[in-house]
Amino acid sequence: MYGRRASQLVREIDSSEAGQLAPFNSDIFDQVIRECNEHNAQFQSLIRKMVEQNLDIETTRNEDHYGAAIHHLSLLRNKRCLMAYMYNRAEVIQSFRWKIGPVLPHDIQEKLHFSEKEYFKNHSAAIKSYISEMDIDLTVDMVPPKDPYIQVRVLEDIGEVSLGDHSVSLTKNSLHFLRRTDAEQFISQGLMEEFLE
Amino acid sequence: MSSWDDDDESASASASAATTDVELLKRAWRNEKAAPEVLRFDKDLVDRVREQIQLLEETLDDFADSGVDDLVVSLYQMDLDRTLFLLRSYLRLRLQKIEKYTMHISRSQDLKDRLSEQEQKFAKSCGEIMEKHLKQSVLSKLPYGYGDEFVTKQSLSSTEDDMTLVIEILHICMNCGPENGLYSLPTISSEHPDLICLFRHSVPEPQLDTFVFCKTKSDVGAFQLDDIGEEVVDLVADDLYVLRYKSIKGLVEGGRIDLI
Numbered sequence: 001m002y003g004r005r006a007s008q009l010v011r012e013i014d015s016s017e018a019g020q021l022a023p024f025n026s027d028i029f030d031q032v033i034r035e036c037n038e039h040n041a042q043f044q045s046l047i048r049k050m051v052e053q054n055l056d057i058e059t060t061r062n063e064d065h066y067g068a069a070i071h072h073l074s075l076l077r078n079k080r081c082l083m084a085y086m087y088n089r090a091e092v093i094q095s096f097r098w099k100i101g102p103v104l105p106h107d108i109q110e111k112l113h114f115s116e117k118e119y120f121k122n123h124s125a126a127i128k129s130y131i132s133e134m135d136i137d138l139t140v141d142m143v144p145p146k147d148p149y150i151q152v153r154v155l156e157d158i159g160e161v162s163l164g165d166h167s168v169s170l171t172k173n174s175l176h177f178l179r180r181t182d183a184e185q186f187i188s189q190g191l192m193e194e195f196l197e
Numbered sequence: 198m199s200s201w202d203d204d205d206e207s208a209s210a211s212a213s214a215a216t217t218d219v220e221l222l223k224r225a226w227r228n229e230k231a232a233p234e235v236l237r238f239d240k241d242l243v244d245r246v247r248e249q250i251q252l253l254e255e256t257l258d259d260f261a262d263s264g265v266d267d268l269v270v271s272l273y274q275m276d277l278d279r280t281l282f283l284l285r286s287y288l289r290l291r292l293q294k295i296e297k298y299t300m301h302i303s304r305s306q307d308l309k310d311r312l313s314e315q316e317q318k319f320a321k322s323c324g325e326i327m328e329k330h331l332k333q334s335v336l337s338k339l340p341y342g343y344g345d346e347f348v349t350k351q352s353l354s355s356t357e358d359d360m361t362l363v364i365e366i367l368h369i370c371m372n373c374g375p376e377n378g379l380y381s382l383p384t385i386s387s388e389h390p391d392l393i394c395l396f397r398h399s400v401p402e403p404q405l406d407t408f409v410f411c412k413t414k415s416d417v418g419a420f421q422l423d424d425i426g427e428e429v430v431d432l433v434a435d436d437l438y439v440l441r442y443k444s445i446k447g448l449v450e451g452g453r454i455d456l457i
Binding site for chain 1: 327
């Protein structure tokens with residue numbers, strides 16, 4: 001049935017949890033593109049047939065006319081579904097810049113279409129250039145601050161880092177009492193976690 | 198009766214405190230958070246707050262040099278952190294709205310004028326990036342004539358009008374004749390202005406008729422909520438209301454009512 005595959009893509013978006021991303025469904029996506037080309041071929045041949053029959057196109061309402069109309073509409077519907085699929089995914093992908101950071105972990109990278117990877121990169125760059133123009137980092141301070149200092153546990157070896165006027169050696173599993181603003185960049189990269197007793 | 202007096206006192210105290218820039222920023226932030234659409238950017242306020250942040254940072258540096266009590270330092274630090282959060286969150290909220298409604302904003306000069314210079318630049322690149330992405334991933338793969346702007350920005354409505362619409366499109370296709378041996382959709386042009394009206398826009402727009410909680414700052418008086426004057430509400434100072442954003446939009450912009 002025409003349009004079924006395309007609606008599958010839209011349903012996939014609808015049923016996925018808000019903010020979550022399913023792997024790019026290239027299988028169905030390509031099938032829908034092929035279906036579009038098929039619709040177009042049919043559309044073209046029906047119109048050509050009508051022209052060859054020397055029919056008055058203004059008034060003729062034969063089966064070929066309605067056939068062409070259905071192919072045309074089906075194609076537009078498929079297109080709308082494809083665009084909605086891509087657009088909604090792109091919205092989730094751009095939210096990752098705020099939630100995860102400029103570098104996406106491998107398991108998310110794997111879910112993306114090549115154009116989506118590029119989109120994420122370009123979009124991050126646009127945020128970055130806004131931040132540097134405004135000269136204020138918007139990627140820290142995602143939650144309202146309670147205490148200027150927090151206790152953190154280091155998850156991966158980071159090494160010697162200079163924070164403010166002193167340097168700290170951040171080795172795996174060590175505990176530190178850091179300024180929240182300093183710790184946040186490491187937390188968002190997954191290198192540290194807040195240590196709650 | 199004494200409890201009533203207390204209330205009055207605290208109300209007037211909070212009214213006078215609301216004149217500091219941080220309070221003003223807090224109000225702008227709250228409005229931005231609650232409003233479905235992007236509001237006017239208050240450049241002067243943001244500039245003033247940033248100056249104050251810088252002053253506070255310098256004060257803190259001086260404290261560190263002169264060995265002021267740690268407790269005092271951490272109180273100042275906390276104050277600074279909170280103001281910084283407010284500012285960052287305010288700017289972030291705006292960027293996220295711009296991301297979401299890029300195309301909608303780009304179509305209206307009034308909305309564009311609400312953005313700061315840097316935000317306008319951001320909005321522009323957001324639009325270009327999204328367009329490039331959609332062209333690259335979808336539009337370039339569609340058959341000739343279907344991948345152009347015409348059907349990008351507008352899409353068919355799914356009503357029974359579709360058949361008449363298609364018939365019209367077909368007529369135009371015929372009249373235009375085949376191009377490169379292929380029949381294609383007409384592209385947007387002044388020749389078919391009425392055709393454009395037949396398409397419904399598929400650009401995401403903010404929901405302006407959503408309900409918002411709001412608090413009046415001063416007496417507004419009888420306020421008309423709809424166009425025909427059937428619903429009128431008396432807005433008294435310092436009272437809470439739940440109203441449609443659309444109807445009180447003007448009051449929010451004029452600073453006569455706060456969203457909460």
